[in-house]
Amino acid sequence: MTQKFDVVVIGAGPGGYVAAIKAAQLGLKTACIEKYQDGEGKLALGGTCLNVGCIPSKALLDSSWKFHEAQDGFAVHGINHAGVTMDVPAMIGRKSNIVKNLTGGVAGLFKSNGVTVLQGHGKLLAGKKVEVTGPNGVEVVEADNVILASGSRPIDIPPAPVDQKIIVDSTGALEFQEVPKRLGVIGAGVIGLELGSVWSRLGAQVTVLEALDTFLMAADTAVSKEALKTMTKQGLDIKLGARVTGSEVQGEEVVVKYTDANGEQSITFDKLIVAVGRRPVTTDLLASDSGVDIDERGFIFVDDYCATSVPGVYAIGDVVRGLMLAHKASEEGIMVVERIKGHKAVMNYDLIPSVIYTHPEIAWVGKTEQALKAEGVEVNVGSFPFAASGRAMAANDTGGFVKVIADAKTDRVLGVHVIGPSAAELVQQGAIAMEFGTSAEDLGMMVFSHPTLSEALHEAALAVNGGAIHIANRKKR
Ligand code: FAD
Ligand code: AMP
Numbered sequence: 303m304t305q306k307f308d309v310v311v312i313g314a315g316p317g318g319y320v321a322a323i324k325a326a327q328l329g330l331k332t333a334c335i336e337k338y339q340d341g342e343g344k345l346a347l348g349g350t351c352l353n354v355g356c357i358p359s360k361a362l363l364d365s366s367w368k369f370h371e372a373q374d375g376f377a378v379h380g381i382n383h384a385g386v387t388m389d390v391p392a393m394i395g396r397k398s399n400i401v402k403n404l405t406g407g408v409a410g411l412f413k414s415n416g417v418t419v420l421q422g423h424g425k426l427l428a429g430k431k432v433e434v435t436g437p438n439g440v441e442v443v444e445a446d447n448v449i450l451a452s453g454s455r456p457i458d459i460p461p462a463p464v465d466q467k468i469i470v471d472s473t474g475a476l477e478f479q480e481v482p483k484r485l486g487v488i489g490a491g492v493i494g495l496e497l498g499s500v501w502s503r504l505g506a507q508v509t510v511l512e513a514l515d516t517f518l519m520a521a522d523t524a525v526s527k528e529a530l531k532t533m534t535k536q537g538l539d540i541k542l543g544a545r546v547t548g549s550e551v552q553g554e555e556v557v558v559k560y561t562d563a564n565g566e567q568s569i570t571f572d573k574l575i576v577a578v579g580r581r582p583v584t585t586d587l588l589a590s591d592s593g594v595d596i597d598e599r600g601f602i603f604v605d606d607y608c609a610t611s612v613p614g615v616y617a618i619g620d621v622v623r624g625l626m627l628a629h630k631a632s633e634e635g636i637m638v639v640e641r642i643k644g645h646k647a648v649m650n651y652d653l654i655p656s657v658i659y660t661h662p663e664i665a666w667v668g669k670t671e672q673a674l675k676a677e678g679v680e681v682n683v684g685s686f687p688f689a690a691s692g693r694a695m696a697a698n699d700t701g702g703f704v705k706v707i708a709d710a711k712t713d714r715v716l717g718v719h720v721i722g723p724s725a726a727e728l729v730q731q732g733a734i735a736m737e738f739g740t741s742a743e744d745l746g747m748m749v750f751s752h753p754t755l756s757e758a759l760h761e762a763a764l765a766v767n768g769g770a771i772h773i774a775n776r777k778k779r
Contacts, residue, residue, distance in 0.1 A: 305418075307333045309642065310432050310445035312424035312587065314338075315349020316356075316628040317619030318451030319408050321635030326415040328643050333443060334417055335424035335434055340405070341398075345421045347408040348401075350453050350620070351628040354473040357404055359496050361397035362476060363659050366503040370661075378698055388504055390480050397476065426450065428591040430614055447614050447642050450594070450602055451635065452587050454580040454620035461559075462488055462549045462576050468556045469549065472497060475575045481505050486558055486571035488546050490517060492658050494577035498538055499660045508538050509569060511560050513545040520656065522670040522719040524685070524705060529664055529721055532701055536661075549574065582621040597623070607648070608638050616642075630654050655733050657726040662702040665729035668717035668736055671707055680710035684742065684765025686758045688722040690773050693753040699723040704762040706732070706742055713741035713767070724755050731759055742766035 309325040311318045314336035322334040338353060340346040346353055369388050376383040412419055420443065422436025430448055434441045456471040458464060466474040475497045483506065487498040490512035502508040517540065518526035534540060541562065548559040559568045582601045588594050595603040595611040602617035604610055610617050616638045619631030633649055640647035658664040674681050687703040688694035702722025708715050718732025735745050745763035750756050764770045768779040 304442060304444055305333070306444045307331050307418070308445070309333075309447045309449065309639070310335065310424075310443055311449045311451055312426070312432065313349060313451035313453055313619075313621075314347040314408065314419075315451060315453045315619060315631060316351045317453070317631030317635045318349065318449065319347055319412070320632040321449050321451060321618065321639050322417045323411055323415050324636050324639040325642070326417045328639060330447075330639070330642070332417050333420050333445075334412065335420045335422060335432065337421065337423045337436075340402075345419070346401075346405045347412070347419070348405040349451075350455075351631075352404045352408065353401055354476060356628050358397045358401055358476045359472075359493075359500075360659055361400050362393065362500045363496060365393045365396065366500045367661055370503040375698065388481070390478065390504070394477060394479065423586065424452075425586055425589060426592045426594060426615065427589045428593065430612075433589075445614075447616070449635065449638055450587065450610070450615065450617040450621060451619050451631070452583045452621050453631075454582050454626055456576065457579045457581050459488070459546070459576060459578055461546050462574060464576055465551070468551050468554070468572075469574045469576060471576050475501075475573075475577075478573065482571070482573035483507065484555075484571045484573075485509070486511065486556070486569065486574040487577055488558075488574065489577040489579065490514075490540055490542070491577060491579060492656075494575065495533070495538075495658060495660050497575055497577065499533075499536075502536065502538055509571070510538055510540045511544040511546050511558070511569075512540065512542050515543045517542060518658075518664075520670075521664060522666060522705060522717070523672055524703075525664060525666065525719050525721045528702060529658075529660070529662075532662060532721075533660065580620065580626055584621065606651075607641055608634050624651065625654055625656065627654065627656070650737065653733050653736055655726070655729050657729070659726070662699075662722045663725035664721045665725040666717065666719040667729050667733040668715070669707070670717060670719070671705075674707065674716060679716070681707050681716065682710050682713075682742070682766045683707050684762045684767070684770065686761035686765060686770060686773060688755070688758055690761075691753075691755060691758050693755050693757065694723055696753065697723060704728060704758040706745070706759070706762040706766050708742040708766045713743055715740055715742055715745060715763070718759070720759075722755075722758070728756060728759050731756060 308330035309332045311334040325332040372386040422434040425433045481504045485506040487494045487510045544562045593612040618634035637647045655667040689700045705719040707717040750760040768775040
C-alpha cells in the first residue's frame with residue numbers, strides 16, 4: 303500500500319532535517335528522504351553542512367588555529383612551546399568523529415520526533431507523489447506537502463578538473479593526510495579563504511588565485527581592506543585579477559595557468575583546491591511533468607515564502623535563490639512548515655548574518671556603508687578597534703574592529719560589521735538589536751559586562767553619535 307504523509311522532505315541537510323523535525327513537532331506525519339552515504343557506505347544525515355561543510359571545516363580551522371597558536375602565540379604568555387608537532391591524520395580523525403557524532407545526532411532526533419527516514423534518491427512526480435529509489439528498490443509515497451531541500455554542490459570549472467587527488471574540491475580539501483608544501487586555491491570566497499587558512503597555518507605555502515580585482519566584494523570595504531592586509535601578513539599570497547585558464551597534472555604536481563594584468567602566468571602546486579562557488583542540485587529531482595519551475599541560473603523558482611510554482615510544493619536552502627548558508631536554509635524550513643500549519647510566518651532576509659571563520663574572524667549583518675551610500679542613505683558610522691579593548695589585550699588578540707552604521711536621520715542601526723576575535727558571536731548581538739529596530743543610542747545606553755569583547759560593539763555604537771569613551775571620537779557631539 304502507498305505510504306501517505308502530511309509532509310515529505312527531499313534532502314536531510316540543515317534545511318531539510320530542521321524542516322522535518324519542526325513538521326513532526328507540529329504534529330504532521332513526516333518523512334525525510336536522503337541518499338548520502340559516508341565513507342563507510344552508511345546513510346549519513348545532515349547534508350553538506352554536517353558532512354563536508356560547516357562543521358568539518360570549523361573542526362579543522364579550530365585544530366589548525368591551536369597549532370598555530372602553540373607555535374607562534376604562546377611565547378608572549380610565557381609558555382614554553384618548544385617541540386610542538388602536528389599529527390595530520392589525528393586532526394582529520396578528530397574532525398571525522400565530530401561529523402559522525404552530529405550526523406548520528408540527527409538520526410536520533412528524527413527517531414525521537416517520529417520522522418520516518420526513507421533512504422534513497424527522491425524524485426518529485428506529478429500530483430505531489432515522490433518516487434524513492436533506495437537500496438531495496440523503488441517506492442512511491444504520497445504527500446499533502448513536499449519540501450525540496452536538495453542543496454548544492456561545488457562548481458567545476460573546465461580549466462581545473464577535479465580528480466580528488468591533486469586537484470580537489472572543498473570535500474577533498476578536508477581529507478588531506480599530510481600538509482601540502484605548495485597549495486593553490488582557486489577562488490578567494492569564503493570557502494577558499496577558510497580552507498586556505500587551515501593548511502597555511504599547518505605550514506603550507508598558500509597561493510590564492512582570484513579572478514576579480516576586488517577582495518571580498520560582499521563585505522564592507524573597511525573590513526575587506528583589513529582582511530586582505532592581515533591575511534597577507536599571515537602568509538597567504540592572494541593574487542587578485544588572476545583568472546585561471548588551464549591546468550596540467552604532471553606526476554605528483556599540477557601546473558596552473560592564469561592570466562593577470564601582466565599577461566599569461568604559470569605556477570606549480572602540490573595540491574590545488576577549486577573553490578569557485580557552489581551550484582544548486584536538481585539532477586533527476588523533478589519529473590518532466592512535476593510542474594516545478596527552475597530559474598535561468600538553475601535554482602528552483604520560489605516566491606518570498608519558498609512556495610514553488612506547484613501549490614503544496616516548497617523549496618528551501620541552497621537549491622533556491624539567496625545566500626548559501628546553513629542558517630538561511632534552516633530558517634526557511636521553519637517558515638515553510640509554519641505556513642503549512644496555517645501560521646503567518648515570514649523570514650527577514652535583510653538580517654541574515656554572514657561569517658568567514660578565518661583569523662581574524664569576519665562577520666556582518668545588514669548593509670555595508672558603500673551599499674547604503676549607493677542607495678543615497680545618509681549614515682553615521684562608529685568604529686572601535688580591538689586594539690583598545692582590555693579583553694582583547696588580555697587575550698593577545700587585538701586585530702580588527704567593530705563598525706556600526708546607523709541612519710543619520712533616525713539613528714536606527716542599519717549594519718554591524720566586525721573583523722576580529724569572536725566576530726561571529728558579536729555580530730549576532732547586532733542582529734538582535736537590528737531585528738528590534740534599535741537605535742545606536744539605545745545600544746550605547748545598554749550595560750555591557752566588563753571586560754568583554756562585546757564592549758567593542760558597545761563603544762562602536764556610542765561612537766556613531768560621538769560618545770565613545772575609550773577612543774577619541776571622530777564625530778563630535
Ligand atoms: P545541503 O546541506 O546541501 O543538503 C542537501 C541534502 O540533500 C544532501 O544531503 C543531499 O545528499 C540530499 N539530496 C540531494 N538531492 C537528493 C535527492 N534527489 N534525493 C535524496 N537526497 C537528496 N554555511 C554556513 O552557514 N556556515 C558555515 O560555516 C559554512 N561552511 C561551509 C564550509 C564548506 C566547506 C561548505 C562546502 C559549505 C559551507 N557552508 C556553510 C554552506 C552550507 O553547508 C550550506 O549552505 C548548507 O548545507 C545548505 O543546506 P541545505 O539543506 O540547503 O543543503
Ligand atoms: P564564492 O562564490 O564566494 O565561493 O567565491 C568563488 C570565487 O571564485 C569568486 O570570487 C570568483 O570570482 C572566483 N573564481 C571563479 N572562477 C575563477 C577562475 N577561473 N579563476 C580564478 N577565480 C575564479
